[in-house]
Amino acid sequence: EAGVVQSPRYKIIEKKQPVAFWCNPISGHNTLYWYLQNLGQGPELLIRYENEEAVDDSQLPKDRFSAERLKGVDSTLKIQPAELGDSAVYLCASSLGGERSYNEQFFGPGTRLTVL
Protein backbone atom coordinates (compact mmCIF):
# COMPACT_ATOMS: atom_id res chain seq x y z
CA GLU A 1 0.00 0.00 0.00
CA ALA A 2 1.43 3.36 -1.01
CA GLY A 3 1.91 5.90 1.74
CA VAL A 4 1.10 9.59 1.78
CA VAL A 5 2.76 11.30 -1.16
CA GLN A 6 3.91 14.89 -1.11
CA SER A 7 5.59 17.09 -3.64
CA PRO A 8 7.86 18.83 -4.02
CA ARG A 9 10.21 17.51 -1.37
CA TYR A 10 12.20 20.70 -1.29
CA LYS A 11 11.40 24.23 -2.36
CA ILE A 12 13.51 27.38 -2.24
CA ILE A 13 11.86 30.69 -3.05
CA GLU A 14 12.41 34.36 -2.48
CA LYS A 15 10.17 36.21 -0.04
CA LYS A 16 6.94 37.60 -1.44
CA GLN A 17 6.78 34.80 -4.03
CA PRO A 18 3.89 32.31 -4.05
CA VAL A 19 4.40 28.61 -3.37
CA ALA A 20 2.18 25.56 -3.46
CA PHE A 21 2.46 22.11 -1.91
CA TRP A 22 0.60 19.03 -3.05
CA CYS A 23 -0.49 15.97 -1.09
CA ASN A 24 -2.01 12.67 -2.11
CA PRO A 25 -3.28 10.73 0.93
CA ILE A 26 -3.40 7.00 1.42
CA SER A 27 -6.14 5.49 -0.71
CA GLY A 28 -9.43 5.39 1.16
CA HIS A 29 -8.40 7.87 3.82
CA ASN A 30 -11.14 10.45 4.20
CA THR A 31 -9.36 12.69 6.67
CA LEU A 32 -6.42 14.81 5.58
CA TYR A 33 -4.28 17.10 7.69
CA TRP A 34 -1.70 19.76 6.93
CA TYR A 35 0.88 20.42 9.62
CA LEU A 36 3.76 22.86 9.90
CA GLN A 37 6.93 21.76 11.69
CA ASN A 38 9.63 24.22 12.66
CA LEU A 39 13.10 23.04 13.58
CA GLY A 40 13.18 21.60 17.06
CA GLN A 41 9.40 21.70 17.42
CA GLY A 42 6.60 19.23 17.08
CA PRO A 43 4.14 19.42 14.18
CA GLU A 44 1.40 22.05 14.51
CA LEU A 45 -1.94 21.55 12.81
CA LEU A 46 -2.84 24.06 10.11
CA ILE A 47 -6.01 22.52 8.71
CA ARG A 48 -8.02 19.30 8.79
CA TYR A 49 -10.30 18.04 6.02
CA GLU A 50 -13.11 15.53 6.24
CA ASN A 51 -13.50 14.54 2.60
CA GLU A 52 -13.66 17.89 0.79
CA GLU A 53 -14.80 19.93 3.80
CA ALA A 54 -12.32 21.93 5.89
CA VAL A 55 -13.64 21.16 9.38
CA ASP A 56 -10.83 22.76 11.38
CA ASP A 57 -8.84 25.64 9.92
CA SER A 58 -8.56 27.71 13.08
CA GLN A 59 -4.75 27.61 12.99
CA LEU A 60 -4.41 28.51 9.32
CA PRO A 61 -3.14 32.10 8.77
CA LYS A 62 -5.81 32.99 6.30
CA ASP A 63 -4.28 36.26 5.18
CA ARG A 64 -1.60 34.40 3.24
CA PHE A 65 -2.36 30.68 3.46
CA SER A 66 -5.07 28.82 1.59
CA ALA A 67 -5.87 25.17 1.05
CA GLU A 68 -8.23 23.10 -1.01
CA ARG A 69 -9.29 19.51 -1.40
CA LEU A 70 -11.72 19.77 -4.26
CA LYS A 71 -12.64 16.13 -4.88
CA GLY A 72 -11.96 14.86 -1.39
CA VAL A 73 -8.71 13.17 -2.37
CA ASP A 74 -5.65 15.27 -3.26
CA SER A 75 -5.02 18.53 -1.47
CA THR A 76 -3.02 21.66 -2.17
CA LEU A 77 -1.68 24.13 0.37
CA LYS A 78 -0.68 27.55 -0.91
CA ILE A 79 1.20 30.47 0.56
CA GLN A 80 0.98 33.86 -1.11
CA PRO A 81 3.07 35.85 -0.51
CA ALA A 82 5.69 33.86 1.37
CA GLU A 83 7.57 35.44 4.27
CA LEU A 84 10.93 34.56 5.78
CA GLY A 85 9.20 33.08 8.83
CA ASP A 86 7.39 30.55 6.66
CA SER A 87 10.57 28.53 6.26
CA ALA A 88 9.67 25.16 7.77
CA VAL A 89 8.68 21.63 6.87
CA TYR A 90 5.08 21.24 5.72
CA LEU A 91 3.71 17.82 6.53
CA CYS A 92 0.61 16.18 5.17
CA ALA A 93 -1.03 13.33 7.05
CA SER A 94 -4.10 11.21 6.50
CA SER A 95 -6.32 8.85 8.44
CA LEU A 96 -9.35 6.70 7.70
CA GLY A 97 -11.88 8.86 9.51
CA GLY A 98 -14.36 7.82 12.15
CA GLU A 99 -13.95 7.82 15.91
CA ARG A 100 -11.10 5.40 16.47
CA SER A 101 -9.23 5.88 13.26
CA TYR A 102 -8.56 9.52 14.04
CA ASN A 103 -5.94 8.13 16.31
CA GLU A 104 -3.80 6.72 13.55
CA GLN A 105 -2.44 9.47 11.39
CA PHE A 106 0.10 8.56 8.75
CA PHE A 107 2.52 11.25 7.67
CA GLY A 108 3.99 11.98 4.28
CA PRO A 109 7.69 12.80 3.82
CA GLY A 110 7.06 16.54 4.01
CA THR A 111 8.06 19.54 1.93
CA ARG A 112 10.98 21.54 3.24
CA LEU A 113 10.43 25.19 2.36
CA THR A 114 13.21 27.74 2.47
CA VAL A 115 12.29 31.39 1.99
CA LEU A 116 15.22 33.66 1.18
Added chain:
Amino acid sequence: QKEVEQNSGPLSVPEGAIASLNCTYSDRGSQSFFWYRQYSGKSPELIMFIYSNGDKEDGRFTAQLNKASQYVSLLIRDSQPSDSATYLCAVRWSYQLTFGKGTKLSVIP
Protein backbone atom coordinates in the same frame (compact mmCIF):
# COMPACT_ATOMS: atom_id res chain seq x y z
CA GLN B 1 -4.24 26.51 26.06
CA LYS B 2 -3.54 22.82 25.63
CA GLU B 3 0.11 22.05 26.20
CA VAL B 4 2.27 18.98 25.92
CA GLU B 5 5.65 19.16 27.62
CA GLN B 6 8.69 17.02 26.96
CA ASN B 7 12.30 17.29 28.00
CA SER B 8 14.12 18.17 24.79
CA GLY B 9 17.19 16.15 25.78
CA PRO B 10 19.42 14.92 24.38
CA LEU B 11 18.99 11.75 26.34
CA SER B 12 21.96 9.43 25.97
CA VAL B 13 21.82 5.77 26.94
CA PRO B 14 24.25 2.92 26.28
CA GLU B 15 23.25 0.16 23.90
CA GLY B 16 21.19 -2.50 25.66
CA ALA B 17 19.95 -0.17 28.39
CA ILE B 18 16.40 1.01 29.04
CA ALA B 19 15.53 4.45 27.68
CA SER B 20 12.79 6.31 29.52
CA LEU B 21 11.00 9.17 27.81
CA ASN B 22 8.49 11.32 29.63
CA CYS B 23 5.65 13.64 28.72
CA THR B 24 3.15 15.73 30.68
CA TYR B 25 0.00 17.37 29.39
CA SER B 26 -2.19 20.18 30.59
CA ASP B 27 -5.78 19.17 29.87
CA ARG B 28 -7.53 16.47 31.88
CA GLY B 29 -10.05 16.09 29.05
CA SER B 30 -7.47 14.52 26.81
CA GLN B 31 -8.60 11.24 25.34
CA SER B 32 -5.63 9.32 24.01
CA PHE B 33 -1.89 9.53 23.83
CA PHE B 34 0.65 8.76 21.16
CA TRP B 35 4.33 8.28 20.69
CA TYR B 36 5.88 9.05 17.34
CA ARG B 37 9.48 8.50 16.31
CA GLN B 38 11.12 10.94 13.94
CA TYR B 39 14.51 10.33 12.40
CA SER B 40 16.48 13.38 11.33
CA GLY B 41 15.10 14.76 8.08
CA LYS B 42 12.22 12.28 8.04
CA SER B 43 8.55 12.48 8.91
CA PRO B 44 7.04 11.20 12.17
CA GLU B 45 6.03 7.55 12.34
CA LEU B 46 3.63 6.17 14.91
CA ILE B 47 5.15 3.78 17.45
CA MET B 48 2.15 3.18 19.66
CA PHE B 49 -0.82 4.76 21.36
CA ILE B 50 -2.57 4.27 24.68
CA TYR B 51 -6.07 5.08 25.92
CA SER B 52 -6.35 3.69 29.41
CA ASN B 53 -4.40 4.05 32.61
CA GLY B 54 -1.64 1.52 33.04
CA ASP B 55 0.87 -0.05 30.70
CA LYS B 56 0.73 -1.11 27.09
CA GLU B 57 3.52 -3.22 25.65
CA ASP B 58 4.55 -3.73 22.03
CA GLY B 59 7.81 -5.57 21.54
CA ARG B 60 10.60 -3.57 23.13
CA PHE B 61 8.32 -0.58 23.69
CA THR B 62 6.06 0.05 26.70
CA ALA B 63 3.79 3.07 27.01
CA GLN B 64 2.64 4.03 30.50
CA LEU B 65 -0.26 6.35 31.25
CA ASN B 66 -1.27 7.99 34.52
CA LYS B 67 -4.24 10.26 33.92
CA ALA B 68 -4.42 11.45 37.51
CA SER B 69 -0.88 12.79 37.21
CA GLN B 70 -1.37 13.81 33.57
CA TYR B 71 1.74 11.91 32.69
CA VAL B 72 2.63 9.51 29.92
CA SER B 73 5.94 7.77 29.32
CA LEU B 74 7.63 5.51 26.81
CA LEU B 75 10.13 2.87 27.83
CA ILE B 76 12.44 1.33 25.27
CA ARG B 77 14.06 -1.88 26.45
CA ASP B 78 17.33 -3.21 25.04
CA SER B 79 17.97 0.11 23.28
CA GLN B 80 19.68 -0.13 19.91
CA PRO B 81 21.65 2.50 17.98
CA SER B 82 18.82 2.40 15.42
CA ASP B 83 16.52 3.78 18.14
CA SER B 84 18.44 7.06 18.01
CA ALA B 85 15.84 9.59 16.94
CA THR B 86 13.54 12.28 18.28
CA TYR B 87 10.49 10.94 20.09
CA LEU B 88 7.35 13.03 19.91
CA CYS B 89 4.57 12.76 22.44
CA ALA B 90 1.14 13.70 21.11
CA VAL B 91 -2.14 14.10 22.96
CA ARG B 92 -5.58 13.97 21.44
CA TRP B 93 -8.33 16.41 22.41
CA SER B 94 -11.48 15.94 20.38
CA TYR B 95 -10.18 15.29 16.86
CA GLN B 96 -6.96 17.26 17.22
CA LEU B 97 -3.49 16.01 18.05
CA THR B 98 -1.22 18.36 19.95
CA PHE B 99 2.46 17.46 19.83
CA GLY B 100 5.25 18.12 22.26
CA LYS B 101 8.59 19.42 21.04
CA GLY B 102 10.14 15.98 21.20
CA THR B 103 12.99 14.36 23.11
CA LYS B 104 16.15 13.53 21.21
CA LEU B 105 17.46 10.09 22.12
CA SER B 106 20.99 8.91 21.39
CA VAL B 107 21.87 5.27 21.92
CA ILE B 108 25.61 4.89 22.28
CA PRO B 109 27.13 1.65 20.90
